[in-house]
Amino acid sequence: MLEWLRFILTAGFLLSGLMILITAVFGVYKFDYVLNRMHAAAMGDTLGILFCLLGLTFSSPDIWMALKLLLIIAFLWFSSPVSSHLIARLEVTINPMWQQLPPKTDRSGEGNL
Amino acid sequence: MSKRRSDWQTRPQARIRKWFHEGFLALDDEIISQISQDSEPHQSYExxxxxxxxAVETRxxxxxxxxxxxxxxxxxxxxxxxxxxxxSALHVILALVxxxxxxxxxxxxVALMPRFGDTQAPGVNEVSQRYIEKGLDETGAVNIVAGMILDYRAFDTLGEATVLFLAACAVLILLRIDRNKDGSPVEELIAAESDDRHYEPRSDRILQGSAKILTPIILLFGIYIILNGHLSPGGGFSGGAIISAGLILYLNAFGFEKSGRFFTNKTFVMVSFFSxxxxxxxKTYSFYFGANGLDSGIPLGTPGAIISAGLIMPLNIAVGLVVACTMYIFYALFRKGGL
Structure with a gap:
């Protein structure tokens, strides 16, 4: 019974995490503007990886491996939002037209990073 | 100069020229002085x-x-x-030959080599068999890969580290913006620094706050990987890459002024050279005096302890230092053209 519970938790978390990662990949290639793409990539980096690693944590054989995975989650949740913030800040710094750009019209690549 | 003529107006040349130009181009003062300077002194017949x-000789x-x-x-x-x-014909003939x-x-x-997939071939069996069976005894490293790359094939690893160092030196030669001899920055450097300041997120509080927490952890993790290279997966190359990532994060957060307090060009050259x-x-010592069961005087220690495996841990440290310095200086050079 406990094994089944572990398996179900692991599978559910891994599947939802993979779904979010697939959505993030589609978003990165679908969107045109850098801020939208950054949003998609950051979502995959935080939520998708959180779900995947939680699933692996439930299936880990001993407590130390689970703790290591939790540490990896903490590290990624530290680093990934900061890098997304830096990308957004760089875009705002070097692109003076960033507020005027409608999200889906500019397909020429001009103004995008 | 002592023979300069002052009676230029009486010479026939000047007089003819004046007559020729009279009416539309009178001699002005400059031409007069030129003529007076060009005029040759009197010469004898000889x-x-x-x-x-x-003149004949020169012709x-x-x-x-x-x-x-x-x-x-x-x-x-x-x-x-x-x-x-x-x-080109010679080239073709030589190339053909x-x-x-x-x-x-x-x-x-190829004809002398064993057949492909032959299970009795010595390259398939003996080398890996020897590594697996005797690696722990001969190198003292629990991690067989570390024993291979830092003991059996150590000079190969030295070549890799040297290639990294040479690449960093070549990039240094190509991209470094030098200062003037009196130490003042040249215009390129000023332009690069102002450009860098424009794009650099140095005053970013979020990045600084996270870098303050993350940089020591990253550096510690890199040091752990280097020091534990003979016991667990890892080693000099990966640990050095992690350390350089921590240094680059610090540089991004706090700028070149703070990172320049502990890492300069001199640091890079000295650390790489000494490593x-x-x-x-x-490695030369251990190859000359310790190969094939000779007693090199380097204790192997008990396998699994942190200080064991003879030279592998110091060599891991040397490789890690070279890799960390090289990657950090690559970043600095491509970003600003100097440290």
Whole structure:
């Protein structure tokens, strides 16, 4: 019974995490503007990886491996939002037209990073 | 200069010139002074004869020079037309001969080798068997890969670290923006620094706050990987890459002024040089005095302890230092052109 519970938790978390990662990949290639793409990539980096690693944590054989995975989650949740913030800040710094750009019209690549 | 004529107006030359130009171009003061300077002093008849002979000699000399030049030109033309054909034919013949010899040698070597997939081939069995069976005894490293790359094939690893160092030196030569001799920055450097300041997120509080927490953790993790390289997966290359990532994060958060307090060009050169020379000297010693069961005097320790495996841990440290310095200086050079 406990094994089944572990398996179900692991599978559910891994599947939802993979779904979010697939959505993030589609978003990165679908969107045109850098801020939208950054949003998609950051979502995959935080939520998708959180779900995947939680699933692996439930299936880990001993407590130390689970703790290591939790540490990896903490590290990624530290680093990934900061890098997304830096990308957004760089875009705002070097692109003076960033507020005027409608999200889906500019397909020429001009103004995008 | 002592013979400069002051009576230029009385000379026939000047007078004729003045008569010629009269009416539409009068002699102004500059032309007058030029004429007065150009005017030659009186010469004797012998001097004139000498000058004439000299002129004849110079003309002969010029004629021979011209003939020489014509010869050179003909040679050049020959080299560009027919000589090129001869040379290319020679090239083709030499290349053909070399290729055929190479093919012959390679085919002979292949014929001497065991068949592909042969389970009795020594390359398949003996080398890996020896590594697996005797690696722990001979190197003292629990991690067999570390024992291989830092003990059996240590000079290969030295070559890799040297390649990294040389690449960093080449990038340094190409991209470094030097200062003036008195230490003041050149215009390029000022432009690069202002450009860098424009794009640099240095005053970013979020990045600084996270870097303050993350940088020590990253550096500690890199040091752990380097020091534990003979016990667990990892080693000098991966640990050095992690350390350099931590340094780059620190540089991004706090800028070149703060990172320049502990990492300069001199640091890079000294650390790389001493690491590589220590590596070479230590490994030369152990190859000359410790190969094939000779007693090198380096204790192997108990396998699994942190201080064990003889030279592998110091060599890991040397490789890690070189890798960390190289990656950090790559980043700094591509970003600003200096440290």
């Amino acid at each position: 001097a004139l004869l000498e000058a004439q002979e000299e 002969k000399h010029e004629r021979t020079l011209a003939l020489d030049r014509l010869d050179q030109y003909n040679v050049l033309v020959w080299a560009r037309t027919r000589g090129r054909k001869v040379l 070399l290729s055929i010899m190479m093919i012959f040698f390679l085919l002979e070597t 590589l020379s220590f590596y070479g000297i230590a």
